[in-house]
Amino acid sequence: MPAVRAEGLTKMFDGFKAVDAIDFQIEEGECFGFLGPNGAGKSTTMRMIHCGSPVTSGKLEVLGMDVNDSPRQIKQVIGVAPQENNLDPDFTVRRNLTVYGRYFDIPNGECGRRADRLLEFMQLSEKRDEMIPEISGGMKRRLIIARAMMNEPRMLILDEPTTGLDPQARHLIWEKVRELKRQKVTVLLTTHYMDEAERLCDRLVIMDHGKIILEGRPRELIDRVIGADVLEIDVPGDEMEAYVKERGWQYERTIDRLLVYTDQGQRVVAELKERFSMSYYLIRNATLEDVFLRSTGRALVE
Amino acid sequence: MTLLSNISWRSIALWKRNRDVFLFTWKTNFLPPFLEPILYLVAMGLGFGALIQADIEYGGRSLEYIKFLAPGLVAISIMYGAFFECSYGSFVRMYYQKTFDAVLATPLSLEDIIAGEILWGATKSFINATIVLAVVAVVGFSEMPGLLLIPVVAFAGGLMFASLAMLFTSLVPNLDSFNYPFFLFITPMFLFSGTFFPLSVLPGWGQQLAMALPLTHISNMARDLSYNIWDADMIIGTAYIALFTAITFLGSVYLMKKRLVK
Ligand SMILES: Nc1ncnc2c1ncn2[C@@H]1O[C@H](COP(=O)(O)OP(=O)(O)OP(=O)(O)O)[C@@H](O)[C@H]1O
Ligand SMILES: [Mg+2]
Numbered sequence A: 001m002p003a004v005r006a007e008g009l010t011k012m013f014d015g016f017k018a019v020d021a022i023d024f025q026i027e028e029g030e031c032f033g034f035l036g037p038n039g040a041g042k043s044t045t046m047r048m049i050h051c052g053s054p055v056t057s058g059k060l061e062v063l064g065m066d067v068n069d070s071p072r073q074i075k076q077v078i079g080v081a082p083q084e085n086n087l088d089p090d091f092t093v094r095r096n097l098t099v100y101g102r103y104f105d106i107p108n109g110e111c112g113r114r115a116d117r118l119l120e121f122m123q124l125s126e127k128r129d130e131m132i133p134e135i136s137g138g139m140k141r142r143l144i145i146a147r148a149m150m151n152e153p154r155m156l157i158l159d160e161p162t163t164g165l166d167p168q169a170r171h172l173i174w175e176k177v178r179e180l181k182r183q184k185v186t187v188l189l190t191t192h193y194m195d196e197a198e199r200l201c202d203r204l205v206i207m208d209h210g211k212i213i214l215e216g217r218p219r220e221l222i223d224r225v226i227g228a229d230v231l232e233i234d235v236p237g238d239e240m241e242a243y244v245k246e247r248g249w250q251y252e253r254t255i256d257r258l259l260v261y262t263d264q265g266q267r268v269v270a271e272l273k274e275r276f277s278m279s280y281y282l283i284r285n286a287t288l289e290d291v292f293l294r295s296t297g298r299a300l301v302e
Numbered sequence B: 001m002t003l004l005s006n007i008s009w010r011s012i013a014l015w016k017r018n019r020d021v022f023l024f025t026w027k028t029n030f031l032p033p034f035l036e037p038i039l040y041l042v043a044m045g046l047g048f049g050a051l052i053q054a055d056i057e058y059g060g061r062s063l064e065y066i067k068f069l070a071p072g073l074v075a076i077s078i079m080y081g082a083f084f085e086c087s088y089g090s091f092v093r094m095y096y097q098k099t100f101d102a103v104l105a106t107p108l109s110l111e112d113i114i115a116g117e118i119l120w121g122a123t124k125s126f127i128n129a130t131i132v133l134a135v136v137a138v139v140g141f142s143e144m145p146g147l148l149l150i151p152v153v154a155f156a157g158g159l160m161f162a163s164l165a166m167l168f169t170s171l172v173p174n175l176d177s178f179n180y181p182f183f184l185f186i187t188p189m190f191l192f193s194g195t196f197f198p199l200s201v202l203p204g205w206g207q208q209l210a211m212a213l214p215l216t217h218i219s220n221m222a223r224d225l226s227y228n229i230w231d232a233d234m235i236i237g238t239a240y241i242a243l244f245t246a247i248t249f250l251g252s253v254y255l256m257k258k259r260l261v262k
Helices: A042-049 A071-077 A093-103 A108-121 A137-148 A167-182 A194-200 A218-225 A238-246 A265-275 A288-296 B011-024 B026-051 B065-096 B099-104 B110-138 B146-169 B175-192 B204-211 B214-226 B232-260
Strands: A004-013 A016-026 A031-035 A057-062 A078-081 A155-159 A186-190 A203-208 A211-216 A229-234 A250-253 A257-262 A281-285 B056-058 B061-063
Touching: A004 A042, A016 A042, A016 A203, A016 A211, A031 A042, A031 A194, A042 A057, A042 A155, A042 A186, A071 A078, A078 A137, A093 A108, A093 A137, A093 B011, A108 A137, A137 A155, A137 A167, A167 A186, A167 A194, A186 A194, A194 A288, A203 A288, A211 A218, A211 A288, A218 A288, A229 A265, A238 A250, A238 A257, A238 A265, A257 A265, A257 A288, A265 A281, B011 B026, B011 B099, B011 B110, B026 B065, B026 B110, B056 B065, B061 B065, B065 B099, B065 B110, B065 B146, B065 B175, B065 B214, B099 B110, B110 B146, B110 B232, B146 B175, B146 B214, B146 B232, B175 B204, B175 B214, B204 B214, B214 B232
Parallel strands: A031 A186, A031 A203, A078 A155, A155 A186
Antiparallel strands: A004 A016, A004 A057, A203 A211, A229 A257, A229 A281, A250 A257, B056 B061
16 A cells, blocks of 8 residues: 555645646655755645645545545644644643644653653753743754654654754754654655755655656666766856757756766766866766756746 | 534643643733732722612612622623633634644644634633632622532633634734724623623613623623522523524634635
């Protein structure tokens, strides 16, 4: 049974299609990423999956249950770390976890044990008795993730879990995600950090304007869309661009750079050097960021 | 009615959340409902009441003004307890603190959350009214055994005012907008529901108008119970509370879903 199955999943907001008839399937135990520019529809898709927003049309099943029929049962077994902070400002750090656990009908003693364990792991034990407005933004983020794990979920939804975290805390979260994967917990992740997605996701989709434009394993997407190497050339001339185009190489021209996508970086450089003076260039491995920018366009989406 | 079938025992978890916050801050919560009626009792009852020579005829008994007034103050505390909690209180939790959003990601339904809020609002009425009642009873302005039933009326009346407040909460765009329901409903009720003077001094149409107001029934019931007057007021009041609560509760759940489900 897949963890999530979506067919023709659509979300409309007053005539505006935020999610536009997307299909995907997430297997149990995998870490699945949703990437895409601001406003692509990632959070909206997440909200439909955790039954926080009704589906406009299409089919959506979570852990074999239809979101329209069994929201309570679904919510009982998944954990949600939303993009926006909604910790309870009326309570202390630790109380936020225990009160949240009570919504899942977890007995008090067990709530306390889980809260202490999660605080320990997220390195928040020292802050356990502070009120929410008194802790830093990154600590709030960590607490939200800890809160999402109070019910020991079969599936965890992390909407931009590491935005605003320091490097130590990011590594902490990554460690936790990997541990959850070993325990066969399904993880859904959105992020704007491509290195994070490349590291953690078994598979991912890239969304844009409510549609899925690419789907696959990170490595496979890089090979398919970009190739092995990227050659970055500073201050390119028009003749150089014309030459690259004529040779039929995959390339892109930005304001100050020419990017050539190739499997044989060294050979391309040698060939260009023969014909043009290149003051500065760089050959590097292709990354998911190249895939992202290539597929969604470099311009800022409004 | 799916509005009702989505309500479950899980709403208690939300009630407990609000209770925990209340217990956490009980020192600031405890004093106002305790002190305010004492101030009224002294100012209106002793001060203003001194000008009123004649006893007031009520339900076949004649009462000094201060004795007439005391159960009215209990009724007012029932109204304010739930109305404040489910107007300003619920709005802050819903709009600023995003508490409803957070809880919606757990097995609670939106209907559970609203029911939990209203149950808590009624609990506030129960607590506040019981405190006021204790003060009033100690000085003999509320009598056994009838007064024992007043906390029950407080909880039921609390459900009614909490549902009414939730209806406004589902409609207002911001916190300041609560000025309107307060100005248009709560303050007139505070003054004209048989709380400070007997309705019998009003012209016929005024009395009929007053009978349409929820606080009039709570006030009548509190006074009847305080002085062990057993007449039709109790039956009429109970029916009124049941009907008014049912309508405002369903309305508030419906409008709240419309507001929050996106
Ligand atoms: N409640 C709402 N009412 C109207 N429009 C909405 C609502 N929520 C989201 N949208 C719109 O739907 C689109 C998708 O929003 P969504 O939050 O899913 O984007 P996202 O991919 O998560 O972006 P980001 O990376 O900025 O978090 C946006 O254009 C947004 O303005
Ligand atoms: Mg988002």
